[in-house]
Amino acid sequence: MFTVSLLLGGSSTNSSKSLKPGQTVNLNGGQGTVTGTVVDTNGDGIADGIVIYNGSSGGSSADSSAPPNLILIDSDGDEIPNGVDTNGDGIIDYYLSIGNGSSISLTTQPNGGGNHVTVVPGQGFDSNGDGIVDNPILGQIANDTSPPTSSILPAGGSYPSAVSLTISCSDNIAPSQMVYTTDGSTPSFNPINGIIRNPPSARFTAGAGGNGTYVVKYLCRDLAGNLSITHTETYVIDNNVPTVTASLASIYVSNIGGAINSSLLTWSSNVNGNYSVRSGGTNCTDGVELSNGSATATTPNTATNFAASSLSIGNTTIRVCVTNPNNGFTGSYALTITRDDTPPTVSASPTSGSYITLISVSLTCNDTGGAGCDKIAYSTQTGSAPTDPAITGTTGTITSGVLYSSAIAQADLATTYINFIARDQAGNTSSVSSENYMIDTTIVTPSQVSAIGTGTEIYVQWAPVLNATEYRVYYSTSSPVTTSSASITGISGLYHTITGLASNTTYYVRVDARNGAVGGGVSALSGEQTVFTTTVPVGTAISGGHFDISAGEGANSGNNPRALIDTASGKLLVVTNNGANNGKPSLFRCNLDGNGCTHTDISAGQGTDSGFELTVVIDSASGKLLVMTNNNANNGKLSLFRCNLDGTSCTHTDISAGQGTNSGQAPRAVIDSISGKLLVVSTNGANSSKPSLYRCNLDGTSCTHTDISAGQGANSISLFPGVVIDSVSAKLLVVTCNGANTSKPSLFRCNLDGTSCTHTDISAGQGTSSGERPTVIIDTSSGKLLAFTSNGANGGRPGLFRCNLDGTACTYADVSAGQGASSGTYPSAVIDPISGKILFATMNQFNNSKPGLFRCDADGTNCTHTDISMGQGISSGLRPAILIEPSSGKLFVVTMNLANNTKPSLFIW
Structure with missing residues (x-):
């Protein structure tokens, strides 16, 4: 093989x-x-x-x-x-x-x-x-004589689509081929009729031609030639599962009067059949049957109406079922009907109030009952309330007012009233609500604007403006400055340094504030500041000048001088307790070169010693000079003398807010520009010499008094305090020589209304009497509080206490620059933010009480001292007041000059 x-x-x-x-x-x-x-x-x-x-x-x-x-x-x-x-x-x-x-x-x-x-x-x-x-x-x-057997799966019956069939042949020995037909004819192997397939099974599809009746006949034989019987199966392909469509007149109903109280069900089927309308359940065999009967193809059925009163609150499933009698197939359509008996609510955002920006009001409907909001109608009017809007609950027709579709813009410089109502889809309507909006996009002009120029830079700062989101600085080498001048935009802080300028050049600077309102929200320009970009940094000149600014007033006319610069008119303003005029407050007004001085009695009829111990500020918004004194003609209470900047039209107001004798000692004042308030801190002799805050309108009305001693005891303030406003955190910072704490420097930190005061010992390890005669400034570049004192713990030399603005992390520096004991009496300080230098003047008793100028880095290092007395003699430097004059870039120091019969003197350096 x-x-x-x-x-x-x-x-x-x-x-x-x-x-x-x-x-x-x-x-x-x-x-x-x-x-x-x-x-x-x-x-x-x-x-x-x-x-x-x-x-x-x-x-x-x-x-x-x-x-x-x-x-x-x-x-x-x-x-x-x-x-x-x-x-x-x-x-x-x-x-x-x-x-x-x-x-x-x-x-x-x-x-x-x-x-x-x-x-x-x-x-x-x-x-x-x-x-x-x-x-x-x-x-x-x-030897096999037994016939095989054959079967088919699935068996005959009704099917919605073509069905896959499998013929199987089995035998006691060995099955062989199968033969089948799908047209009802008799299959056979000889002659061949039908389709013959090899064992053990044959697969084919019946009904691929679509709906109809298919007769399948089949048999099989074994390998011995024995034949099974011929089988017949009938397959009806009928894919006509009933298609049911249904709708409700409203899928939301309510049992509340005036709403949609019922809903009609309309449905139809594409085939004849038997129907059932059911409530609840998940299919056509559960839930509650509401009605049944025979359905006629394509004919609408409107036999069922759903009343809200017959439904439970919330959602109910409605199902229409139709069965095809030809194949038993059931088609259905399910709907949900919701009973909502809760009216919607409607709200406005923002709510009623006064606004400084143009706003648009959005109306929002909220419905908790399940139907969901349908629409909002509103009516609006300026000046008075409009007619109420109205919506018909059953139809949703707005019979009064207009349909809300987008936010409602509000008019500027007007009060707008809006009334509104909402409807939900069940026809429930809300009550009418109303809001009103007063819009005023005008914004206050920045005040307390100051500028310093050095080299090719100008540093500009100002007081904060309520609701301002942006400040702009405008500058030019010619006056007047307008909004068409060169500008710096997008400033969010309260200062800015303009760079890239020409040196030794006079510039003019103004500032405006903005609040972002479209079509408004821009303040008027501030008063114009004249500033000179000197190439000689402030305080570094090699010589200066002295000027008697007494304007013919006699001896003792210069007691306790306080000095300001009126930048609007270009004048030096010096206010003193004029001993040549019975201790009344006097104004000496001079040109910025020290000449052309005039004198004005600003006592407004107050008597002897009405100007004792004084402080001065300029209210630039109203163009007024505000002079606060410890008025001994009024029992040592606090007085306000309010005058034009030339000293005319003065008025007097007792601003002691009910405090008693000697309650106004040693005052120091600042202006809170945000609230438009005058803040005066004094040593309150009527309250155990604790620090007091007097808070008034800028015209001296509506004064209040607050004890700001934060639990410190008697004598917690000694003589003049140092007072500044931290504009970033809106805090009043008061530094005192705290007699209740061995005369160390203390910081009292309060809200601007005098509330929530705290006390902090800021002596940084310095001892008894280290806080005498404090003066304070804020270094904005580093965010530090700088407190200068005559440090009795260091022989009366000038000392610098440098802290965070909350009084933490304090350090101390001896800033005497080699000057000896008592060289730091009555310090008065300013800061040159461009060069990063601090400058302070003292009555330098180590140098015969002449005016001494100290200049240091901002951290108290690298200090120098200059005798700026310009030939004036012993005691020519009492009670110095130091200023930087921006239009010349010069340093001004005003003193009570005992060497010139205690008249007021101006030293320009």
């Missing part, structure tokens, strides 16, 4: 190796006389089996209609069989090699591998070459 190479994957894969129906082949590789006939059992012209000839003569003829003994299998899809199935299970039992000519051989492994298999006709197969049949299937088939 011999075999040939396997068809698959080798050189034998060509047409000469194929098998053709009717072809006689020699089995066992041509060894012996075993022959077979290749057959086509299903009539498609392709070989699908071999009938082994079993005649005694060894002939090769066979009945081509008989079941094949070997079922050919093409497992690799190349249209050439590569294996045989001997028992009808659809699995290769032996692998097939087709030789040249008409010989074939079988092996136990692919590609001719494994053992050669010998066919023994009428018995079976020898797969191990021992001459003994180990697979007796041929003998079993020869």
